[in-house]
Amino acid sequence: SELRMKMLDAFTKSGDEFVSGQHLADVLNCSRTAVWKHIEELRKEGFILEAVKRKGYRIIKAPEHIGVDEIRFGLQTDKLGKNIHYEESVGSTQKIASRLVLEGAPEGTIVIAEEQVAGRGRMDRSWHSPKYTGIWMSVILRPNIPPQKAPQLTLITAVAVVQAMEEAGLHPAIKWPNDILLNGKKATGILTELQADADRIQAVIIGIGINVNQKHEDYPEELQSIATSMSIEAGKPLDRAQILQHVLYHLEKLYLLYLDKGFQPIKLLWESYAITIGKKITARSISETIHGKALGITEDGVLLIEDESGKQHHIYSADIEL
Ligand code: BTX
Numbered sequence: 001s002e003l004r005m006k007m008l009d010a011f012t013k014s015g016d017e018f019v020s021g022q023h024l025a026d027v028l029n030c031s032r033t034a035v036w037k038h039i040e041e042l043r044k045e046g047f048i049l050e051a052v053k054r055k056g057y058r059i060i061k062a063p064e065h066i067g068v069d070e071i072r073f074g075l076q077t078d079k080l081g082k083n084i085h086y087e088e089s090v091g092s093t094q095k096i097a098s099r100l101v102l103e104g105a106p107e108g109t110i111v112i113a114e115e116q117v118a119g120r121g122r123m124d125r126s127w128h129s130p131k132y133t134g135i136w137m138s139v140i141l142r143p144n145i146p147p148q149k150a151p152q153l154t155l156i157t158a159v160a161v162v163q164a165m166e167e168a169g170l171h172p173a174i175k176w177p178n179d180i181l182l183n184g185k186k187a188t189g190i191l192t193e194l195q196a197d198a199d200r201i202q203a204v205i206i207g208i209g210i211n212v213n214q215k216h217e218d219y220p221e222e223l224q225s226i227a228t229s230m231s232i233e234a235g236k237p238l239d240r241a242q243i244l245q246h247v248l249y250h251l252e253k254l255y256l257l258y259l260d261k262g263f264q265p266i267k268l269l270w271e272s273y274a275i276t277i278g279k280k281i282t283a284r285s286i287s288e289t290i291h292g293k294a295l296g297i298t299e300d301g302v303l304l305i306e307d308e309s310g311k312q313h314h315i316y317s318a319d320i321e322l
Contacts, residue, residue: 167246
């Protein structure tokens with residue numbers, strides 16, 4: 001907006017000096033309270049600002065972008081991320097990816113956005129994706145597998161994200177099917193969507209949302225007790241481009257392993273990170289609620305639960321409570 005431009009101009013002109021609230025109010029032709037609101041907006045967009053009483057404000061650091069160059073430089077993959085579709089702000093990267101699939105985008109194409117204003121979770125839920133804080137990405141794959149095997153790709157992706165998080169010194173755990181937890185709180189969500197005929201997949205669009213640099217107060221109240229970010233757990237800000245590169249690197253390696261050797265090696269890796277296995281859990285789906293012990297996952301990535309009576313249930317889609 002024009003106000004935003006005027007404000008950034010004022011900060012640019014002042015260099016390292018503070019700009020007083022009154023001066024900003026004059027430049028923007030608004031009240032001191034409105035100035036404060038504009039400052040808060042800048043903060044939300046990733047600017048790091050210093051505010052000092054009686055002196056005013058100054059910008060210490062502009063937001064860190066993860067543009068095409070930042071992603072390319074240092075990327076160690078053959079296919080994944082070689083074709084990058086980058087946007088500053090989108091509704092959902094999944095939507096853009098499905099359009100690109102129809103236009104014939106090659107396997108390995110990624111869609112990445114700095115912000116999603118309508119980020120999607122499973123079952124019509126939403127995914128909070130504030131600007132410059134996380135990795136909001138969709139990866140297009142075109143595996144030659146039957147549609148019912150697609151859930152395996154969610155599990156492959158979970159392992160890739162876990163491995164990338166471990167490289168950042170963190171200790172993530174997987175909660176079936178698609179949550180990655182740090183210290184018991186959700187740090188990543190994965191959403192796998194298909195374009196398929198009856199017996200063959202056209203494309204799989206894997207949506208990955210990784211909370212990287214959010215602070216506790218960046219989350220809306222209803223998420224504060226259940227969500228966390230890598231930087232909250234690491235105690236320092238992290239390099240989003242590098243984490244993204246690591247995710248793509250591990251995802252490519254695991255995907256090739258999967259195409260070559262099948263799901264078994266992935267299953268073992270996945271189970272080694274899963275916190276649900278062997279525990280008493282509750283699985284809630286739209287149609288039923290099952291209590292029992294999680295035995296593991298099947299070849300297809302379906303969760304197996306044994307209830308009190310010894311009966312085994314195959315869980316295809318549900319929310320799990322420990
Ligand atoms: P999910 O249905 O398992 O999780 C959604 C639920 O998680 C929400 O209802 C809310 O309670 C909680 N939640 C929302 N936002 C966050 C967040 N940032 N951190 C932690 N918890 C949150 C998970 O669905 C799948 C999410 C995939 C997101 C990616 S981002 C790139 C791609 N584009 C897109 O629109 N979605 C995917």
